[in-house]
Amino acid sequence: MAVRVQPEPFDLAGEVEMLRAGRTDLGAVVTFTGTVRDNSGGQRLVAMTLEHYPGMTEAELARVEAEAAARWPLAASLIVHRMGRLVPGDDIVLVVTASAHRAAAFEAADFLMDYLKTSAPFWKQEELADGTVNWVEAKASDEDAAGRWLGKPE
Amino acid sequence: MAVRVQPEPFDLAGEVEMLRAGRTDLGAVVTFTGTVRDNSGGQRLVAMTLEHYPGMTEAELARVEAEAAARWPLAASLIVHRMGRLVPGDDIVLVVTASAHRAAAFEAADFLMDYLKTSAPFWKQEELADGTVNWVEAKASDEDAAGRWLGKPE
């Protein structure tokens, strides 16, 4: 179980290898990589800058990860979130979950992404091709997605 | 969209890189890696041999992948399944899905794994520590999991 916030790119294969190293009890490893898209509401996106709340971010990510570990039989998990200025095609976030069972790995990764989106203190600012710079508005659909897990018996 | 059956190990990072190469329209990439566990019903597992039906396997995997592409707005997907003798810790199967949207990538990867488990003509034979060699029985839970997707409106 680990969380990290960093401006540097992350290495998917390296992270997964470290998490799996020497283990033969894992049956399923799920990774989610969120990346910067070149399009924002029909406008061409030039760059995206991620601001965060140092200290609180790590605490929230760790809390969300602990919650997932309590709900599912996870053998290991990892959250890496980037900050700073990113361009289309760059990675933003990596979530890795490993379990003996496939359903647990899938559901926990999905859960981590939903909660990360609604509770981790990150804010995205977009630079569009027409020169506009604006803060991304939170999506109601993210709140709805996170709501799926409320009171779910596990 | 691609499917492959091979005895060789696959390279998670290389596969994901190839699938993402030059693309800036992807927002979400999900990978599922299924691996050989060291345990089978409480017994220590020494090795697992995967037999398959050449030709039909590729056709089934391609059919399952096309079905996923019809249900979700997938930008790209990949299925790689290994065959032959594998030991604990070895990879068995890789599913990668990429989409502009996170829910599509997650759901499609989950769907691909469920259908792959119930329709791709692979059979696992286990060698246990006590010398027993037996064919793995299909799990009712896999049929149930695949049943989740029946008639799902998308």
Place this chain on the structure above:
Amino acid sequence: MTVTLRYFAWVREKVGRAEELLTVPPAVTTVEELMNWLKTQGPEYERAFERAAVIRAAIDQTHVKPGAAIAGAREIAFFPPVTGG
């Protein structure tokens, strides 16, 4: 009709071969009838198809149900429920 039969996993082990070309009598028209007819063709088939209810079939590399017609088939495969992934 003459058709290639293929066997996988424990069906293959029990039949004792992976593949064979067989001539099936005209009265045998479905997958289920083919399994029942095979059972009469020797002790190895009898053993292999003893638990016929759990055996799955494919015609020309497509999954089919026991009631499927075998007319026109080039290749018919019998195997246990799949366990890949």
Place this chain on the structure above:
Amino acid sequence: MTVTLRYFAWVREKVGRAEELLTVPPAVTTVEELMNWLKTQGPEYERAFERAAVIRAAIDQTHVKPGAAIAGAREIAFFPPVTGG
């Protein structure tokens, strides 16, 4: 009480600073009251907290609701709904 206030994203831009140490009058006891009081402290706060209903808060790096008591807080943060991931 004296407390560190931190602002993020457009709240930070509108207030014009990321962090400050402020002395809050004793009558101000909740996060909501603190936002209302801040609005009276100058045009930059008035602008920043104009849409107070959409602003989220954290006390000592934990999300809180508008009704949360601020007594004992070392650090209170105000920010728009989060958009990470």
